[in-house]
Amino acid sequence: MSFKVAFIGAGSIGFTRGLLADLLTVPEFKNIQVSFTDINPDNLRMVTQLCQRDIEENGLDIKIHSTLNRREAFQDAKYVINCVRIGMLEAFTTDVEIPLKYGVDQCVGDTLCIGGIMYGQRGIHAMLEFCKDIREVAAPGCILLNYSNPNAMVTWACNKYGKVETYGLCHGVQHGHEQIARALSRDKKDVDIICAGLNHQTWYISVKTDGVERTGDLYEFMSKADFAGDENIRLDVMKNFGYYSTESNGHLSEYLMWYRKRPEDMAGWINYSNWIQGETAGYLRVCKESRNWFETDFPNWLKEPAKMFTPKNRSSEHGSYIIESLETGRVYRGHFNVMNNNTITNLPDECVVEVPCYVDYNGISVPKVGDLPLGCAAICSQSVWVQKLAVEAAVHADIHLLYQAAMMDPLTGAVCTPDEIRQMVDEMLVAGEQWLPQYQEEIKKAKKRLEHRTVPYRPVKGFTQKTKTVEEMAEEKERYRAMASAAAKETV
Numbered sequence: 001m002s003f004k005v006a007f008i009g010a011g012s013i014g015f016t017r018g019l020l021a022d023l024l025t026v027p028e029f030k031n032i033q034v035s036f037t038d039i040n041p042d043n044l045r046m047v048t049q050l051c052q053r054d055i056e057e058n059g060l061d062i063k064i065h066s067t068l069n070r071r072e073a074f075q076d077a078k079y080v081i082n083c084v085r086i087g088m089l090e091a092f093t094t095d096v097e098i099p100l101k102y103g104v105d106q107c108v109g110d111t112l113c114i115g116g117i118m119y120g121q122r123g124i125h126a127m128l129e130f131c132k133d134i135r136e137v138a139a140p141g142c143i144l145l146n147y148s149n150p151n152a153m154v155t156w157a158c159n160k161y162g163k164v165e166t167y168g169l170c171h172g173v174q175h176g177h178e179q180i181a182r183a184l185s186r187d188k189k190d191v192d193i194i195c196a197g198l199n200h201q202t203w204y205i206s207v208k209t210d211g212v213e214r215t216g217d218l219y220e221f222m223s224k225a226d227f228a229g230d231e232n233i234r235l236d237v238m239k240n241f242g243y244y245s246t247e248s249n250g251h252l253s254e255y256l257m258w259y260r261k262r263p264e265d266m267a268g269w270i271n272y273s274n275w276i277q278g279e280t281a282g283y284l285r286v287c288k289e290s291r292n293w294f295e296t297d298f299p300n301w302l303k304e305p306a307k308m309f310t311p312k313n314r315s316s317e318h319g320s321y322i323i324e325s326l327e328t329g330r331v332y333r334g335h336f337n338v339m340n341n342n343t344i345t346n347l348p349d350e351c352v353v354e355v356p357c358y359v360d361y362n363g364i365s366v367p368k369v370g371d372l373p374l375g376c377a378a379i380c381s382q383s384v385w386v387q388k389l390a391v392e393a394a395v396h397a398d399i400h401l402l403y404q405a406a407m408m409d410p411l412t413g414a415v416c417t418p419d420e421i422r423q424m425v426d427e428m429l430v431a432g433e434q435w436l437p438q439y440q441e442e443i444k445k446a447k448k449r450l451e452h453r454t455v456p457y458r459p460v461k462g463f464t465q466k467t468k469t470v471e472e473m474a475e476e477k478e479r480y481r482a483m484a485s486a487a488a489k490e491t492v
Contacts, residue, residue: 006077009084010036011043022320037073057306086122094431107250120153124394131162152352168337172246183225241375257410280462325359397438
């Protein structure tokens with residue numbers, strides 16, 4: 001069995017390596033073609049070297065085609081796996097640091113809130129260029145598997161405007177599934193779930209063991225679980241809306257209007273056991289540490305045993321299972337991000353939803369979910385309109401829609417006035433000028449407006465931890481090596 005898989009953003013350190021290892025675990029895939037592309041030649045070289053070593057140590061005769069030319073990488077590809085972060089950590093820094101001057105405190109800033117909206121403006125423009133290349137040079141019917149955030153916005157734009165069949169993939173559902181199984185003292189395979197909603201705002205609307213529905217008593221089990229102390233926001237939302245969310249404290253807190261709008265109250269919701277508990281700009285800090293650590297530690301990775309392509313080592317990331325099912329017919333069930341098309345009946349048809357899907361020879365099938373519980377639908381509905389405004393703004397370079405997306409965002413709107421939001425967006429556009437070619441005329445106007453800035457800053461310090469040096473990380477080598485692999489997705 002031979003076909004081509006291209007990875008864009010392949011310099012994403014541990015993430016690319018893990019996805020490739022998952023794929024090459026499939027026995028039928030020993031002769032596939034693999035292509036890597038990235039704009040960062042150093043990271044591309046290092047990741048290619050590491051992955052090629054893994055391939056050879058597993059006795060496979062596959063030679064990675066590594067190139068800075070993405071059209072060359074996409075040539076005749078049947079699948080393209082996207083892991084890019086447009087603007088890298090330099091742009092990511094502006095997504096979280098500029099809003100802090102206006103009182104908007106984010107933990108991640110890559111899905112919703114003002115950081116996610118602006119990240120979407122960069123990503124959507126670039127992704128539509130990728131889609132054009134895919135249409136022109138990839139194999140007919142090439143499928144795009146998107147791992148980049150803001151996942152729903154990017155997947156929406158690629159399907160609607162890029163005209164490439166695109167599925168958004170995330171591991172939030174799998175992680176929450178594991179937590180629920182722990183709380184119920186059951187093996188994960190014995191707990192059947194149905195999750196539905198929006199990416200990073202998906203709800204476990206059905207949880208069954210032995211065919212018995214458990215959602216009614218799930219809160220009692222979850223609030224007594226060993227991890228409950230690290231999920232107080234998640235559990236508070238569950239207490240008020242009745243269903244468990246896929247996202248942990250830091251992510252969930254910035255998608256809603258309640259938990260991060262007053263600094264004096266935030267201390268009651270976050271802790272420092274892990275950045276994902278809500279640390280201000282916590283993911284940015286971890287990504288910076290991971291990049292520094294990988295660049296320093298890379299020679300040691302090559303000296304250590306290769307990653308073995310065995311079923312035991314295969315991760316729960318959806319990508320390899322989707323390709324396996326499409327190529328071999330083995331049925332796979334997972335939760336993917338797809339255009340709604342009446343799958344969730346109380347959300348707009350034109351939006352991207354995260355729902356159960358089945359994959360086999362016939363393609364990816366999406367069963368109808370029906371209505372979400374009303375409270376869950378209300379939360380998602382607000383987010384859908386933010387996403388739609390942001391997608392249309394990015395595609396058409398419409399600054400008025402961009403302002404409106406930021407104003408309608410729950411946390412941004414809870415913290416800022418319209419005048420503050422307009423000025424903040426102007427400042428973020430100017431800071432991101434090199435990554436926003438579609439906004440060049442609007443950026444010129446924004447620069448002139450900022451010369452006469454009238455809205456005062458209302459900065460918040462946030463709840464931050466010190467970025468560790470490479471020397472400090474070396475004292476806990478294994479911990480930071482694992483973190484580098486996990487956090488490296490989308491950092492280049």
